[in-house]
Amino acid sequence: MKNECIDCVCVIKSMHTLQNCQVEELEHNHAVVKFKKGNFIIRQGMFSTNVVFLRKGVAKIHIAGPYREQIVRLVKGPTYLGLPTTFGDKINQYSVTAVLDCEACFIDLNVFKAILDDNRNFSSFIIQALSKSELESYRRCANRTQKQARGNLADVLLDFSDHIFNSDEFFLPISQSDIGNWVDASRESINRILSEFISDDIIAMNGRKITIKNKSLLQLISQNG
Amino acid sequence: MKNECIDCVCVIKSMHTLQNCQVEELEHNHAVVKFKKGNFIIRQGMFSTNVVFLRKGVAKIHIAGPYREQIVRLVKGPTYLGLPTTFGDKINQYSVTAVLDCEACFIDLNVFKAILDDNRNFSSFIIQALSKSELESYRRCANRTQKQARGNLADVLLDFSDHIFNSDEFFLPISQSDIGNWVDASRESINRILSEFISDDIIAMNGRKITIKNKSLLQLISQNG
DNA sequence: ATTATTTTGTGATATGTGTCACATTATTTC
DNA sequence: GAAATAATGTGACACATATCACAAAATAAT
Structure with missing residues (x-):
């Protein structure tokens, strides 16, 4: 001690x-x-x-x-x-x-x-x-309000990967409803977009384990709403 | 000096x-x-x-x-x-x-x-x-994302009245598009809601001069989205 | 004053997402 | 380990609001 x-x-x-x-x-x-x-x-x-x-x-x-x-x-x-x-x-x-x-x-x-x-x-x-x-908080405000759900979710995934876990593979620390609450979307929307990301081969999911497979595309989505 | x-x-x-x-x-x-x-x-x-x-x-x-x-x-x-x-x-x-x-x-x-x-x-x-x-900025974040346009606009009007001008009668210092941008709504929506407020006799408008006629109702709208 | 530019007012329509409903897993809890 | 609770998946539908398209005022610029 x-x-x-x-x-x-x-x-x-x-x-x-x-x-x-x-x-x-x-x-x-x-x-x-x-x-x-x-x-x-x-x-x-x-x-x-x-x-x-x-x-x-x-x-x-x-x-x-x-x-x-x-x-x-x-x-x-x-x-x-x-x-x-x-x-x-x-x-x-x-x-x-x-x-x-x-x-x-x-x-x-x-x-x-x-x-x-x-x-x-x-x-x-x-x-x-x-x-x-x-x-x-100013930046977040500008981002969140101008982007739609896809872009904001991309942001969150990139944030986890780049700032919180420093890895392209990590366990989601919060539930999908929390993510939704955070980025101002419904739990269902988050879920749908996640499935979309999976079928577009941008990420892979295994339970809560996420693997980012196409980071540059994710960054693109983050930028373009 | x-x-x-x-x-x-x-x-x-x-x-x-x-x-x-x-x-x-x-x-x-x-x-x-x-x-x-x-x-x-x-x-x-x-x-x-x-x-x-x-x-x-x-x-x-x-x-x-x-x-x-x-x-x-x-x-x-x-x-x-x-x-x-x-x-x-x-x-x-x-x-x-x-x-x-x-x-x-x-x-x-x-x-x-x-x-x-x-x-x-x-x-x-x-x-x-x-x-x-x-x-x-935390509080604003929580408010803006949880309320819809009507409530946010009511907030703005109350903010002008209570904090900026300290009067129920004031000139809007910013344009309707700026208000829209600020509260994350389109200029058109702001305009429509303002008209609504007028026809509901909550406010009166004369050019950019606003008179709040029913503050308690405005506060109610601010609270209930 | 006259033109140019910015604001405002209002319809018609499109669309992203929320909401509801329910089935299916996971995860706690006792 | 069974029951209870919370977290996911996914369809059908509703609805608040964005967007588009113009017209009319109001301001600013020359």
Whole structure:
């Protein structure tokens, strides 16, 4: 358990000025928790005084919409999870659920803030992370609304392949209805398009195992709606 | 021109620790520029070493999508404009266009960063602003995708009335096609729904002047899709 | 003022996808 | 390992909205 924080990516990245005493303070004010897939890591509406750092695993961020839960993004550790939720309010503004087994580090908010105050590199690291994240949501917005289901599903598959699993062969971590919810399509549409992709020999499916067989065509579909 | 920065909302908010020398440094490293409606304030793809603070006016943030420009949000001064764009990259990642006459303050990025480093209150103010902004985009995402055109248009009208103009009577600052683009509907649909709202006596229109006549009904429509 | 351009208004039609319905697997759960 | 629950497959159909096609206003440009 020793030196856990030292190994944390975000700590490493701002190591040059994060003093040993600060690392130690982190060390004594955090708790590493494991989550099996399907479990909540952060729950909308709950009171919280922690910052959460996702060390390992994949999780979905979802928020209560007017009718149903809406998945807004999928994240992969290592990354901070609860920054936007934690800074505005002490009540969590969205939920995070593990879609694969996860390991998360809960840091006391006050300790986190104190280190943020003491350490300019750390705070600028956080500012950059938040900025990137917002940019990403702009891009997603532009993509999702302009493409139709085929293109968005292609995007999701490419995202899994390129960013989450770094392989052309992977197990779908979420159900088809979740994919549908995420890209704003019905479960049935996702299913139909997947079959279509299979019969067009773009992918192969074996249960939830997906093999991308024609990536360039998939990229084309992703681009052309 | 003196004491311009002192009057800036963001400066005021972090005044307790922003030292006079810092304000002065801001004072000497910024430029206030006026924009007529329709003009670019920030242009995607352009090199920039400034942080932009929108002092007055209303502007739209839009980003190049796969097919067309996509409006992602409307903002009203006073607010920072280019934070996400400026921190990741020196190339602007999206555009901002004045939809009403605007007044923006261009601050040198290095000066801004230096003050950020020196001033913990200021940087935590920025972190909070970014967090809020990201939260907002989650919420918008959940709303837009789950509601249909009527509900989204109702949202837009309420947003104008409640947040931008603070009045039940206002001039639409953007065209119907822009509204359509923003809420992911066609110009024609927006037009038809507006007519519907008029004949249902929910709003009145006189050119671009809108009068909300039945706000509670509008709120109902906003909630129920 | 007169032309050019952008916005708005409205029908007719096409179409992508949602919804419903039900059968068939997988996967939990006890 | 049986029962219960959740996740898939796939057809038939409905429907919200996009698209196309023009006409009429309203703005902007010369």
